[in-house]
Amino acid sequence: MTFQDLILKLSAFWASHGCLLQQPLDLEVGAGTSHPETLFRVLGPKPWSVAYVQPSRRPDDGRFGQNPNRLFKHHQYQVILKPSPDDVQQLYLDSLEACGINPRQHDIRFEEDNWESPTLGAWGIGWQVMLDGLEITQFTYFQQVGGIDLQPISCEITYGLERIAMFLQRVDNVFDLEWGGGVKYGEVRLQEEIDQSKYAFGQVDMPAEAFARLHRDLFDQYYGLSERLLASGLIWPALEHCLKCSHLFNILDSSGSIGVTERTAYILRVRQLAVRIARAYVEDPLAVPEGL
């Protein structure tokens, strides 16, 4: 099964179980959770089921394309089921079977692993799903987002696409995966990984100080813009610019441009903004058509 076949299988499976197929957020984010299709939709009472791929950037995990398992950018397949159906675990297992993983031939386990995002004021209860000792999915019942208690509870299923594809194709190096039509993952992404890693670790043709200053400035400008957008009641663009700040903070962090005390202060600022945006979304009667 190629990398793209895996995406197609999961999409077909979840579409047939009532999910809307959405597209990735066209911004730099660290996880599918940041996408408004998750972050906003799980708030309020309106039922919503959606599935999408989310390219996820973790600057700190960049390895210049040299590590067989670790990437600056990996791909998550994100499913949100709101409310969470009673047979959600069985549905998930069926989706694995649809991808060619026969549960009777493997050891599949749900092991305790709770999720928390300090920058989004969010947390949930759940498991990591282990397939013969390999963590392939994060399975979470959201409890709070933006500091707001959720009702109903949404279930978030996050598949690690590269991991599952490597398992299915029995390859030990992510760059050896077949993306599709005989083209290797490395052909598609290796150069990008090298370039992005260099950027993330500040290996740029400019003095470190100027690099840091530029990114701090960008952070402040996007932050200010997000606040103005929020004040204008433009919640979607406000979130997008808040996410920009989050990514810039990650770059500042991975490139060693900020000290420790500053680091905590940055995290706190992003959280405060994210929480205000989530609150505004819940309070905005137009944003939540039913209820409240």
Add this chain to the structure above:
Amino acid sequence: MDRELLIEIGCEEIPAGWLPGLTAQLARHLDARLKEARLTTDAPTESYSTPRRLTARVVKLAERQTDFEELMTGPPLTAAYKPGGEPTSAAVGFARKYGVDVTALEKHETPKGTYLAYRVHQRGKATVDVLAEVMGGLLRDLTFPKQMRWDAHLEDGRGDLVFARPIRWLVLMYGGRVVPFVIRRTETAQGSNVQDIRSGSQTYGHRFLTTSGRAGRAIKIKTFDDYQARLLENFVILDRAERESRIRRELETHARRMGGRVSGLVAAHSSLLQEVPDLVEYPSVVGGHFPVEFLQLPEEVLTTTMIHHQHYFPVVDEKGELKPAFLAVTNTQPEKPEIIARNAERVLTARLRDARFFWDADRKVTLESRIDRLSTILFHKKLGTYREKAERVAALARWIAKTAFGQSDEVAHHAERAGRLCKADLSTDMVRELTELQGTMGGIYAREEGEPETVWKAIYFHYLPIGVEADAPPSRQQLGAASVTWAAVSLADKLDSMIGMFAAGERPTGSRDPLGLRRQAQGAVKILADLPELTGVTARIALWGLVMQAASPWGFPAEAQQVARMFVRERVIYLFEQRGFDVRNIRAVVPLALERFDIVEARKKLEALAQLGGSEALRGVATLFKRVKNITRDAPPVSADILAHLKEPAEVTLRSELESRAPEIRNAAARGEYREAFAAIAALQPATAKFFDDVLVMTEDEQLRHARLALVAALRDLILEIADISEIVAEG
């Protein structure tokens, strides 16, 4: 007739670590609820669990509640009747409340007078009619380390039903028949695929395995025995002990087949064998190998990767050396175990490949040059970075080794060096990836760099001890030449965290202890309590002196000192309690003020008191000692002049006894021979008892009164030098 009660709460996977506690809670709370409901049983409640179910069974539960009778008291007789004998409105009202006539009331005599009363008599209801309430109460009683909301509630008006994980089915059967019970779902969630959970007589077996029919289908059951048998047919072993022995058996068989045995490290360093039976419903073991080249990695890295990260059991040969092999406990009965084994091998090999990369990369940078990098890692926002912490720990470790332990400059220098380097491994890739190896890796890297054993082992073990037991690791044998430097660094690290936090105005509360200060304090107290045995250091160590030295980089306001004193004192008491000493004796030897307190001395006193446990004479002195303390609160200072006024034989005898015993008691204490010291105190019993029998201390004669008080005060001061023995006869 008594019948069987069977409850099964079917859940999504409950965290393994919670199951032992939840299983115990289930039996305890069910017993309490049945008792409260006046339902009698003649055998203890049995409880069981697997990751997907909590099960309770009562073999014989009475068919009816016991009858209920209660005397309800009304108005006093004096207020119940008018002078003419007519009932008052109070009496009429009371009778009406129970729907009877005043004539049906009876008189009830109490010490406070006679009252009108009504005897309520209620026949017990049928058990089936009260079990729903028991079930509701039981679901509410269970508590979890972390609870979740899952859009569920009960019809008891108490709102959300939080639980460990969502409940998916419920068996509630009495005498083979279903007792109706329902868990409702919140309106916002309810729909075709979110439904109420109704009690039934159906359970579910293993998700993927079955001997007949479709795996995961509902299975109808009748009795507990039937239930347990049907579960087994469907690949669920209900009894945890059975799962555990099956795991042990299979591990041994597979290890033998691989030409080795399961590493003893599993038992010593982790709770793996405790945890796996709660991760599986139907365990079986598969064995795998990893490339032999990875055996060049430090053993600690290999075992941590296997045990902590993959839940795999390392295999060793007959000499105890690691083999390139592991065993995995799976939750299945695999058709082709080799498929699972190959996959497990791939996961482990990928992890070991990462580890080797870290091992090679980390060693290119010395620990010394990593110290600078510690300035980018925050220890605590009020206490600065790890670089600052390392500097404080180094200085404190040096002071402890040199001044407190009285060791040579060389030892002090090694303690300082170990303190300086002990946090450097936090900037290594290995520790960032395998955080459990903090300290351990620092020690290993220091060894690789050629640091002496006194330094590298002090780093290696500096996060220990964790427990407070006398034999909690590390042992003196493990520490080798590093025992003194280790004690200095480990104490310095713990005291620095603890006192720094107190100085910053933070304090741990019941539920919040972010830096684990309780554990840190216990670790420090444990080192001090066993210092002579662990290190050979016999110098007397004033605990509070260490605290004040640790506080020297900070301001340490009086209020913070008070909080710290209470906290440290509690930890000392905790350690002694955990070691099984009598709580009264502990209070006797741990004073409120810690300024001159030495834990080793206190421990020796407790050991002596435990040996002298039954000494009547000592208890006799202790009983009198309470009186002594009471009457001498305002006693004048003792002097030979005052004592010269004593003339009664009993008081003269006590004085000479006191004067002759005092050196004996003090000498014994100075040598740490507290049995001797307490025996000498006990020997004061006859003279003290006779004194209180024959002499009136509070006599009219002021001079004589002062003399007697001074004598008693001298006795008090002498005994208090050793212990406040009045506590050993205190109640409770």
